[in-house]
Amino acid sequence: MATNPVRVPEAVHNEVHTAARLFGCNAAELLERAWESFRQSPAFIAEFELAQKEFSVGDLDHVASRLYKQSADRARSRATAVKALRRET
Amino acid sequence: MQFWLTRRALDDLGLSIQDYASRPASDYTDAHDVVRVFVERRRQSPVGQEWTNLPVTAARAYNLHFGRLRALTWHDEDAGVVWLLGVGWHESGSLDDVYEVLKARDQAGNLMPDEQDYLDLEMSFEEAQSFVVRVSQEAPALVEQARWTPGTEVRGVIAGRLGVGVVVEVVVIPGEDESLEEIWVGFEMPPLEGATELPPQPEWIMAVLAAMVPVSVSGEALDFSGSFPRVGGSKLNEIVICWRSF
Numbered sequence: 001m002a003t004n005p006v007r008v009p010e011a012v013h014n015e016v017h018t019a020a021r022l023f024g025c026n027a028a029e030l031l032e033r034a035w036e037s038f039r040q041s042p043a044f045i046a047e048f049e050l051a052q053k054e055f056s057v058g059d060l061d062h063v064a065s066r067l068y069k070q071s072a073d074r075a076r077s078r079a080t081a082v083k084a085l086r087r088e089t
Numbered sequence: 090m091q092f093w094l095t096r097r098a099l100d101d102l103g104l105s106i107q108d109y110a111s112r113p114a115s116d117y118t119d120a121h122d123v124v125r126v127f128v129e130r131r132r133q134s135p136v137g138q139e140w141t142n143l144p145v146t147a148a149r150a151y152n153l154h155f156g157r158l159r160a161l162t163w164h165d166e167d168a169g170v171v172w173l174l175g176v177g178w179h180e181s182g183s184l185d186d187v188y189e190v191l192k193a194r195d196q197a198g199n200l201m202p203d204e205q206d207y208l209d210l211e212m213s214f215e216e217a218q219s220f221v222v223r224v225s226q227e228a229p230a231l232v233e234q235a236r237w238t239p240g241t242e243v244r245g246v247i248a249g250r251l252g253v254g255v256v257v258e259v260v261v262i263p264g265e266d267e268s269l270e271e272i273w274v275g276f277e278m279p280p281l282e283g284a285t286e287l288p289p290q291p292e293w294i295m296a297v298l299a300a301m302v303p304v305s306v307s308g309e310a311l312d313f314s315g316s317f318p319r320v321g322g323s324k325l326n327e328i329v330i331c332w333r334s335f
Binding site for chain 2: 009044045047048049051052053054055056058060061063064065067068070071072074075076078079081082083085086087088
């Protein structure tokens with residue numbers, strides 16, 4: 001099916017095309033594979049279904065705790081990425 | 090694109106960390122001229138025309154001028170944020186010159202945003218709780234409302250920020266007692282402006298769907314590929330999801 005073109009930064013564009021060549025497909029097929037792999041990933045399914053069960057029994061604090069934990073994990077990982085920009089490390 | 094001050098930059102400007110650290114700079118441009126100029130100029134372009142080579146960090150820090158004050162900003166593309174890293178007086182040749190001070194901070198490892206600065210971008214636990222409570226009430230209520238008028242789109246706003254359309258199509262199977270329900274949900278993008286803090290995508294969509302979809306429908310059964318069943322189909326940038334249940 002025809003889709004709208006996707007604009008990505010040049011560096012990402014180059015990496016995507018290199019990765020597509022590695023997998024023997026074109027960029028659109030690579031995007032399709034990446035999305036399907038994410039959708040079917042245990043992480044996506046597990047996260048969704050856990051929240052679904054918690055909402056169904058009114059366990060809202062657990063949903064909120066996990067959203068908050070994801071935030072804290074993201075902050076830590078971003079700070080680590082910034083530290084990695086230091087030339088001494 | 091968002092504009093934020095690190096806690097050290099707030100301190101440089103004498104602005105209260107308690108009052109401002111967990112707010113984007115665009116919320117308090119009247120608190121200091123440098124904040125206003127930072128937001129105005131970096132909104133035009135997230136990078137400046139001249140930059141300072143940092144002694145340790147391999148990132149381009151752009152200079153920002155306001156009178157005799159100078160600041161450094163950094164475009165953090167991964168987080169979608171332009172940071173104001175530090176501010177001070179410019180006095181060429183002086184050891185107290187702001188550029189020397191900020192380079193010294195870079196050497197000491199406390200110029201760039203740290204974990205606490207990144208935590209300030211995120212929702213607090215109380216905000217997460219408040220978001221989840223609203224979603225738990227408003228998301229299922231919207232689906233329930235759509236069940237009362239099958240085939241008609243019902244629109245609502247969840248948590249004061251998320252514009253959502255819902256259609257319930259009921260398919261009656263001849264000769265069978267059961268009927269099939271097909272539920273379509275379309276999320277307007279981007280979210281609306283509002284006071285409620287949202288988790289980033291895709292977490293908020295995951296949370297809203299988890300509150301809407303019954304546990305009998307698995308995550309694998311969610312269909313992200315359809316066009317919303319209204320005249321003209323899906324809207325520009327709308328995220329459409331469909332599931333079916335008996």
